[in-house]
Amino acid sequence: MTELQAYLLIAALLFCVGLAGALTRRNAILVLVGIELMLNAANLNFIAFWRFNPNAAAIDGVMFVIFSIAIAAAEAAVGLALIIAIYRHYKTSNVDEVKELKG
Amino acid sequence: MSFPLFILGVLTVAGAVAAMTLRNLIHCVLSLAVSFVGVAMLFLRLGAEFVGFAQILVYVGAVAILIVFAILLTRSGGVEPKPFLNSQWWIGLAIAIAVFGSLAVAIVGSKDLTSVALAEKTAPVKQIGIELMTRYVLPLEVIGLLLTAAMLGAVIIAWQEGDRK
Numbered sequence: 001m002t003e004l005q006a007y008l009l010i011a012a013l014l015f016c017v018g019l020a021g022a023l024t025r026r027n028a029i030l031v032l033v034g035i036e037l038m039l040n041a042a043n044l045n046f047i048a049f050w051r052f053n054p055n056a057a058a059i060d061g062v063m064f065v066i067f068s069i070a071i072a073a074a075e076a077a078v079g080l081a082l083i084i085a086i087y088r089h090y091k092t093s094n095v096d097e098v099k100e101l102k103g
Numbered sequence: 104m105s106f107p108l109f110i111l112g113v114l115t116v117a118g119a120v121a122a123m124t125l126r127n128l129i130h131c132v133l134s135l136a137v138s139f140v141g142v143a144m145l146f147l148r149l150g151a152e153f154v155g156f157a158q159i160l161v162y163v164g165a166v167a168i169l170i171v172f173a174i175l176l177t178r179s180g181g182v183e184p185k186p187f188l189n190s191q192w193w194i195g196l197a198i199a200i201a202v203f204g205s206l207a208v209a210i211v212g213s214k215d216l217t218s219v220a221l222a223e224k225t226a227p228v229k230q231i232g233i234e235l236m237t238r239y240v241l242p243l244e245v246i247g248l249l250l251t252a253a254m255l256g257a258v259i260i261a262w263q264e265g266d267r268k
Contacts, residue, residue: 001211003108007145008210010112014119014142016203021123023195024188029128029173033135036166037119040142043158051149051224062226063239065154069161070246074253076166080173081257087177088263096189 007048015041026094028083032076039072111148115141126183128174136167150225 001009018037025031043065050061087093118138122131139162146155189195235243 003105005210005213006108006112007149009207010115010145012203012206012210013112013116014138016199016206017116017119017123019202020196020199023198024192025123026187026189027128027183029170029177030123030131033122033131033170036135036162037122037138040139040162043154044142044145047146047149047151047154050151050226053224056224059226059230059234062151062154062231063234065151066157066231066235067239067242067246069154069157070250073161073166074250076169077257078253078260080169081261083173084176084261093177 004048004052008045011041011044011048014038014044026096028086028093028095029080031095032079032083035079036072036076039068039075043068108145108148111141111144114138115145126187128183129171132167132170132174135170136163139163139167153226153228153231 015038018034018041020034021037022031022034025034046061046065046068050058053061083093086098090098092098115138118134118136118141121134122138125131125134139158143155143158143163146158
């Protein structure tokens with residue numbers, strides 16, 4: 001296995017752990033944590049592919065990750081504000097107890 | 104796969120697994136911070152110094168602390184009640200395992216990935232700054248606008264109505 005494949009496997013494992021957590025946990029905060037883990041895995045893929053790109057002058061992978069980190073920070077702030085608002089309204093932070101829109 | 108990379112990978116993935124399986128939410132966030140530090144060290148090992156330190160600043164310094172404050176404000180600290188997974192957890196787990204299986208098969212089986220050469224490469228901060236101010240100046244402005252809008256939105260959403268006396 002080459003080093004690039006090792007990095008990609010680590011990123012895939014991180015992504016799937018985050019996915020499993022986001023799909024299975026009841027607490028909305030931990031769902032958000034799982035999404036953050038998935039974003040980190042995507043960033044790791046960007047940096048790994050940038051590092052093993054034969055074009056030495058290209059810097060696009062790093063720029064993508066910088067913008068991705070900024071967007072992830074904004075997403076975390078808005079998501080946690082939503083969770084706090086939901087907690088204030090429904091007195092719970094479990095995603096399966098908020099079912100007003102369930103058909 | 105070299106030995107330091109193996110250690111870093113185990114640290115990152117173990118932190119992520121602990122963050123997703125522990126029952127105490129505070130412990131979950133601390134494991135999440137460990138996982139973020141692991142990812143930052145992987146960035147440093149790949150030669151992306153600026154991104155590694157930005158990762159530590161933004162994720163470990165800001166996002167993890169923000170999540171701790173959210174746990175505090177929703178009073179869900181301490182040990183969670185017993186069913187901390189939702190009722191259809193096995194479907195989510197099966198989906199995650201299927202996704203990892205297909206990704207792993209694709210990564211291990213790809214011929215293009217095994218033929219890349221390991222070139223020495225860095226991203227100096229000076230070059231990142233020049234690129235940000237020339238080629239990526241429009242995305243930079245958009246990100247600034249987005250962060251402002253997200254900050255205002257977060258404040259308005261979490262605003263407690265009827266609290267002013």
